Amino acid sequence: MEPISKNKIKWIRSLHQKKFRDQENCFILEGKKSVLEAIEIVPNLVKTVVTEPSEQLENLPNTIELLLASRLDFEKMSTLKTPQPCLAVIEKLPYQLLAHRGIILVLDHIQDPGNLGTIIRLADWFGIDQIVCSENTVDLYNPKVVQATMGSLFRVKVHYKNLVKYLDKVKIPIYGALLEGKNIYQENLPNDAILVLGNEGNGISEEIKPFIQNPITIPRFGQAESLNVSMATAVLLSEFKRGTVN
Amino acid sequence: MEPISKNKIKWIRSLHQKKFRDQENCFILEGKKSVLEAIEIVPNLVKTVVTEPSEQLENLPNTIELLLASRLDFEKMSTLKTPQPCLAVIEKLPYQLLAHRGIILVLDHIQDPGNLGTIIRLADWFGIDQIVCSENTVDLYNPKVVQATMGSLFRVKVHYKNLVKYLDKVKIPIYGALLEGKNIYQENLPNDAILVLGNEGNGISEEIKPFIQNPITIPRFGQAESLNVSMATAVLLSEFKRGTVN
Numbered sequence: 001m002e003p004i005s006k007n008k009i010k011w012i013r014s015l016h017q018k019k020f021r022d023q024e025n026c027f028i029l030e031g032k033k034s035v036l037e038a039i040e041i042v043p044n045l046v047k048t049v050v051t052e053p054s055e056q057l058e059n060l061p062n063t064i065e066l067l068l069a070s071r072l073d074f075e076k077m078s079t080l081k082t083p084q085p086c087l088a089v090i091e092k093l094p095y096q097l098l099a100h101r102g103i104i105l106v107l108d109h110i111q112d113p114g115n116l117g118t119i120i121r122l123a124d125w126f127g128i129d130q131i132v133c134s135e136n137t138v139d140l141y142n143p144k145v146v147q148a149t150m151g152s153l154f155r156v157k158v159h160y161k162n163l164v165k166y167l168d169k170v171k172i173p174i175y176g177a178l179l180e181g182k183n184i185y186q187e188n189l190p191n192d193a194i195l196v197l198g199n200e201g202n203g204i205s206e207e208i209k210p211f212i213q214n215p216i217t218i219p220r221f222g223q224a225e226s227l228n229v230s231m232a233t234a235v236l237l238s239e240f241k242r243g244t245v246n
Numbered sequence: 247m248e249p250i251s252k253n254k255i256k257w258i259r260s261l262h263q264k265k266f267r268d269q270e271n272c273f274i275l276e277g278k279k280s281v282l283e284a285i286e287i288v289p290n291l292v293k294t295v296v297t298e299p300s301e302q303l304e305n306l307p308n309t310i311e312l313l314l315a316s317r318l319d320f321e322k323m324s325t326l327k328t329p330q331p332c333l334a335v336i337e338k339l340p341y342q343l344l345a346h347r348g349i350i351l352v353l354d355h356i357q358d359p360g361n362l363g364t365i366i367r368l369a370d371w372f373g374i375d376q377i378v379c380s381e382n383t384v385d386l387y388n389p390k391v392v393q394a395t396m397g398s399l400f401r402v403k404v405h406y407k408n409l410v411k412y413l414d415k416v417k418i419p420i421y422g423a424l425l426e427g428k429n430i431y432q433e434n435l436p437n438d439a440i441l442v443l444g445n446e447g448n449g450i451s452e453e454i455k456p457f458i459q460n461p462i463t464i465p466r467f468g469q470a471e472s473l474n475v476s477m478a479t480a481v482l483l484s485e486f487k488r489g490t491v492n
Contacts, residue, residue, distance in 0.1 A: 122473070126468060156468075221371065221487050231364065238484060
């Protein structure tokens with residue numbers, strides 16, 4: 001293991017920006033637990049691991065570059081307020097679009113990184129394999145998204161697509177969360193379906209609305225003006241899956 | 247309307263800290279929409295409203311002190327990265343503990359302000375009147391909590407109590423989210439119940455566990471290690487309430 005160079009620090013720092021993540025086809029993952037998980041699940045994609053000298057990471061595959069850095073170096077490279085003494089640079093995940101089976105989440109212009117990360121984690125909990133995002137949804141590899149997924153980005157396949165073209169070809173029922181939709185608690189929900197969730201402020205966009213064959217909503221019992229999109233996703237996924245266990 | 251004084255800026259800034267919020271019995275609310283909502287719901291508790299000169303707030307009750315501040319002043323007073331040109335100082339809410347009716351949320355050592363704020367907003371959506379927090383739960387008036395409630399803190403009553411003493415006197419069934427609990431989807435849930443949620447990392451504490459008569463859990467369909475506590479709250483409240491509509 002050798003000390004990290006100034007150039008490498010600068011390079012890792014550049015990956016905070018989407019432009020450089022796209023150019024280099026890499027992203028940053030922070031935290032020892034997450035890094036070890038990545039090495040377990042996608043060993044071939046982990047390019048570089050950086051730790052403080054006191055951190056012990058043993059028996060790593062020898063395809064991985066190992067570098068040492070000081071606390072000060074981590075402050076330069078990290079996107080966290082409290083940097084952790086371990087990070088990795090990982091190649092973007094080669095997701096493949098699967099068949100239209102099970103529940104597929106479609107995200108129409110989700111902007112907040114925390115929301116996207118939380119939705120990926122929820123999908124992983126509820127056994128949802130695939131998420132299809134509009135091209136204007138926040139970047140999956142944004143460090144705040146990566147952090148909020150808590151490792152679930154290695155298990156849930158996330159695609160970016162032109163949603164009009166994508167939904168036009170879909171053969172399974174399309175549900176969408178719309179305020180004027182039907183009470184989700186009274187629907188007989190299918191095992192195979194698309195579930196569309198819209199933007200935090202504006203909901204599902206006008207060009208996507210015509211594709212929603214089954215508008216659904218979560219009844220409001222109190223007076224809150226709205227539910228955050230990731231809260232709504234939690235309730236809706238729970239409804240789609242609750243009937244499948246016994 | 248007069249310009250804000252340096253001392254007043256300093257005083258408002260001091261309210262970022264719990265110690266001074268407790269001493270002054272006041273907290274900060276930011277954003278024009280929230281401030282107008284507060285003036286509508288609790289006019290007598292709104293002590294001071296500060297705006298930039300360009301902001302027009304008309305017909306305010308004359309019990310409210312109105313002050314003008316510059317963008318730079320707002321940067322000093324605000325807890326937000328992007329300060330909004332409107333804030334208010336409000337007296338702490340005189341919540342009264344109500345009867346044991348409906349669903350009462352009990353929070354055992356919730357630490358993250360975003361989680362507490364989100365849970366209060368969820369409670370408001372699902373028509374939950376009351377939340378009882380352990381004394382070591384994050385402060386309701388922490389600016390991040392206030393922000394995340396999106397106004398719901400004016401509608402949901404939040405109490406801080408010694409939970410052992412509180413739960414000891416409760417006469418309605420006590421449910422708690424525990425990993426080893428029963429599948430929530432298969433329970434017949436009552437209309438009146440206590441629902442206990444635990445700390446982000448450690449769950450429900452050892453001293454509270456003996457009170458949980460009905461441990462429940464949300465089945466996991468995929469591989470995510472855990473659900474965030476506010477996500478779990480969304481699903482559990484949905485389950486408690488879904489049977490009550492037709």
